Amino acid sequence: MQKINFTMVPNEIIDEHLSELTGAEIKILLAISRKTIGWHKDTDWICNQQMMDITGLSKKTVIMTISSLIFKGLIVQDRKGGKGKEKLYYELSFEEGCKKVTGGVVKSTPGECNNVTHKINTTKDTIQKKKDIVPQQVLNYFNKTTGKHFTTINKYIYGRINDGFTLDDAQKVIMFKWLEWKDDDKMKMYIRPSTLFGPAHFEEYLMDANEGLGRMQHDAYREWMEGFCEDAEELLNDDERMALHVPTQKEWENGEAKDIQRILSHSS
Numbered sequence: 540m541q542k543i544n545f546t547m548v549p550n551e552i553i554d555e556h557l558s559e560l561t562g563a564e565i566k567i568l569l570a571i572s573r574k575t576i577g578w579h580k581d582t583d584w585i586c587n588q589q590m591m592d593i594t595g596l597s598k599k600t601v602i603m604t605i606s607s608l609i610f611k612g613l614i615v616q617d618r619k620g621g622k623g624k625e626k627l628y629y630e631l632s633f634e635e636g637c638k639k640v641t642g643g644v645v646k647s648t649p650g651e652c653n654n655v656t657h658k659i660n661t662t663k664d665t666i667q668k669k670k671d672i673v674p675q676q677v678l679n680y681f682n683k684t685t686g687k688h689f690t691t692i693n694k695y696i697y698g699r700i701n702d703g704f705t706l707d708d709a710q711k712v713i714m715f716k717w718l719e720w721k722d723d724d725k726m727k728m729y730i731r732p733s734t735l736f737g738p739a740h741f742e743e744y745l746m747d748a749n750e751g752l753g754r755m756q757h758d759a760y761r762e763w764m765e766g767f768c769e770d771a772e773e774l775l776n777d778d779e780r781m782a783l784h785v786p787t788q789k790e791w792e793n794g795e796a797k798d799i800q801r802i803l804s805h806s807s
Contacts, residue, residue, distance in 0.1 A: 548568075548572050548576070549576075552613075556611075561607075563603075563604040564607060564613075566593075566594035566595075566596060567601070567605060570585070572631065573593070575629070582615075582630040583629065584626045585627065585628075587627075612673075614629055614630065615629070617629075673705075673706050677692075678693075678696065678732070680706075680709070681732060693732035695732060695736035699736050714752065715748035715751050716730060716748070
């Protein structure tokens, strides 16, 4: 009987995330699993063309899906190389993974990209990399949200993660303080990791963010509802208005009001 080769997939993907993932996200996660765990590596260079070949997805869908998985904290993307020679390396952001060996070299599988030789990390390097995953995700989110280009993980980011704060906590503080300070000439200079993650004020910033982001979301829903009611009043008759379901704030936040808005637009 022919020997069957296989690639292990972290249990967390199936147990905790599968029900919430799109088909495209599952394909990208499986592709990265094959190129990393499948070759006993933590990380691998995978160009967009290889992603397209493996998954059958379009380039646009590949790029959008990778961004979604990074935002959800399920994968880590690392850019290496100089201008014009930049390569994208990917790894899964899970505690589980393949068993590593010390030293040695493994070659990447063939594809549209040139084959690349990768040195396998030692156990000590692998443990350190796992500790860096959440702080790196925090820094990536900070740069993506603010448009800045910090490359070194600040000691204060490590400090707050070591204190037990989560990626979600960090993202809330980043988003809220950016929205609050970005148009303030005096305060926008303080949109930086050393200020946001300093031990003296981070917990206070998080409390403000939990309250402030909820208030902003409520205000945005209220504004949407005012426009929704005006459109319904203008475009629908009494019977149609009576039959129309009014979205709750939770439905609106989850994007479930789009079909209703489409009905109104078609009535105009």
